[in-house]
Amino acid sequence: MRLIKLKDVMFQTGLARSTVYxxxxxxxxxxxxxxxxxxxxxxxxxxxxxxxxKIMERDEVCE
Structure with a gap:
């Protein structure tokens, strides 16, 4: 199990800090x-x- 900091969360998701919170x-x-x-x-x-x-939600909408 690995813990990641906010900077990494923002990088992986593409979300801004305010959006994450x-x-x-x-x-x-x-x-x-x-x-x-x-x-x-x-x-x-x-x-x-x-x-x-989120990817699954996108794919369900496209079907």
């Missing part, structure tokens, strides 16, 4: 794991699964 507040994106007082990271697999679900 907006989606989290709307329960539309994986929640981060607290690593300390002001330090969080995301489970890489959860982010990858989110990306895969």
């Amino acid at each position: 907006k989606y989290i507040s709307e329960n539309r994106f994986p929640k981060p794991v607290s690593l300390g007082e002001r330090n969080v990271a995301w489970v890489e697999r959860e982010v990858e699964d989110w990306i895969a679900s």
